[in-house]
Amino acid sequence: MADASTPDASSANIPPHQRTADTPPSGQDPAPHGPVLNRTRRTALLGAMFLMATSAVGPGFITQTATFTYQLGAAFGFAILISVLVDIAVQLNVWRVLGVSGLYAQTLGNKILPGLGWALAALIFFGGVVFNIGNIAGAGLGVNAMTGMDARIGGAISVVIALLIFLSKKAGVALDRIVVGCGAVLILLMIFMAITTAPPLGEALRQTFVPDQIEFLVITTLIGGTVGGYITYAGAHRLIASGNTGIDNVKAITQTSVLGIAVASVIRFLLFLAILGVVSTGTALAEDNVAADAFSVALGDIGLRVFGVVFWVAAITSILGCTYTTVSFLTTSKTKDRTKNWYFLGFLVLTSVVFLLLGQAPQTLLIMAGAFNGTVLPLGFAVILYAAWRRRDLLQGYKYPKWLLILGVLTWLLTIYMGISSLGGLASLWTEG
Template sequence: MTDPAATPPTASSAETTRRRTRRRRTALLGAMFLMATSAVGPGFITQTATFTHQLGAAFAFAILVSVLIDVAVQLNVWRVLGLSGLYAQQLGNRVLPGAGWALAALVFFGGIVFNVGNIAGAGMGLNALTGMDARIGGGISVVLALLIFLSRKAGVALDRVVVACGAVLILLMITMAATTAPPVGEAMRQTVLPEQVDFFVITTLVGGTVGGYITYAGAHRLIASGNTGVDNIGAITRTSVLGIIVASVIRFLLFLAILGVVVTGASLAEDNVAAEAFGAALGEIGLRTFGLVFWVAAITSILGATFTSVSFLVTARTGERTRNWLAAGFLAVTGAIFLSVGQAPQTLLIMAGAFNGAVLPLGFTVILWAAWRRRDLMQGRRHPAWLLIIGVLAWALTLYMGVSSLGGLAELWQAG
């Protein structure tokens, strides 16, 4: 008589296993690239171009600081939220009743501001790429995002789009950095020995790459896909590290591409430094390339801001249909604001980063407290001491920079 335990799996069960593995891999890649592309949106491109024009090679130090803070923040956020299986606002309410909703309100407001900037960036990108009116381009981009969130398999579509866009962004950045031939040696030197340090610049960059909703984009996508808990801790750690690497590579490549133009002494218009730099490097083709880069970065950031901001209004039990309609409402509201807002896109994008940088320490406090004192929420697992230490150091630094940058934020608002 045949032992049932020794019977090989049927073809259908093997196919089911393969499909489940593919879905898990796609979800993890989607979470990784959602974090990375949210961190490298039009805000970051605008900030990098503007500040590289102002600081030159010294801006490399600001990027280094943002990457180090990114590492400390994301490793803690992914591990804590991934183990608990709770969204940040749920975790906050478990730690201190009401704290989660306060965090949700701040992040949601920041998400609205940032998404208006993202839509403006998408409009600018399509304007440079095709010549169409920026408002029409922004509207078209909102419609495309709506189609993704209202599709039958919105989660899978979101994951695949951000992965594809992330790959395109990396290839374009490599091409631009190779074309402009930047002074890599000088950039490396000033990465650790900067001639100038500006805390407002650093805080703005941190806010635009790891502040506000961006802090939680990847981890919340992980929770939505169900890849949480002790059994997934290895995959959670690996995915967060890879996401940080991808985002960091794109950041430095963009900086080097802009720096290669800045050091030539080329005259760049203050109101759109990024486009001017691409144009100075490659002429008409450069402007079209800038348009594609800006639009790809913008559409992925629109998707990231929408998904993550809405995730602060729901729980893991909320149905996908409800989430998708909330996302549609968020897109409709931010799209309408974009059509009526009077601020110049460049100023708006820089201000959004500065605001998110000021919000970052508040939410991170909840994460670190849960890691330190609430092992019951961490499935009984002890949080690594080294991870907690670098998290606390990053928290203290972002708190100091956030306070230091408030004056600069007020001046930028008045100037805008």
């Protein structure tokens, strides 16, 4: 992939403490004017932020939210709250460790224990394949809802669009701008839906903090679909590729991660409220595609078209995020762009073919992928926390905040507990699908 930036010796050799606001970070092209550089850097940071946010609210999340809101009603707000809190703790640590070190997660893992990084990469790859099958299916469903076109053709067209973006000469810039635009579209459509369905806000608020029922499999599945697997590293790996790394960029790294979490959280709660507004009326929805039926009930004939737009936008950004991040786990900083392009092509073709052969119902597949990623999350997060705790040398001597490390450890223990609690449910979920 021809990224937005390439290494430059003139900036790479400038010590962090001597850099100014107009000095390109290591790994970025020098710019003759400060404002030009600032715009480039701002676009890269926004791209990383929205890549994380849109990856976390793909078709899997839409499917999960619609299905579980239909099953649990307002009590599902509690699961979203827990997923947001876990998201905050995980992403703050992941962005800080990887951003300061400037190392991809698998490289960091291999430096801690040889082979550990590649074991993590193998798990991320498997989860990425499963998730991207669902993403492509979601794109096909979105196109079908918008135009009536066969879902398989719609999925294939979406894959071609994604591949063209990756193979473009300015792929990094194109990726950043597209995910930012798509994120804005999702937010606007979710606001429109939430206002239209007029959900019971008081009941939703109460059960978000004091739910009538708690389902650990639901919580783990939601966490896996919004922060587990490749999604954990999507924004941070894009940040590393843009060159905005190191101790001198800690403030920007933290702000970007927090804003990304905020964007994802807003979209999550808006979608939940939009579906809840329909569910609270007692309307029966089609269990094999709850989300589409909810949009149709809320908006009438145009509802299916709006659902198609929402689902396709969520799917195409998730295809981009999943492909980009999964391939980043198969490469190193020395991997040539031509090789990366072949990886992008291979990954997209593989996941497209598997979906066509598998024929698994998209709703079950997307929920199952989230549950799997939720069980993988503790391993990858352990690598991050160990580096923060014991490997200051990998963080360029950075003194890691104790409060952030403690928050991370408590969250890690929680993910282990939920992952173990959900293993049995994960097997039965696939069998029932």
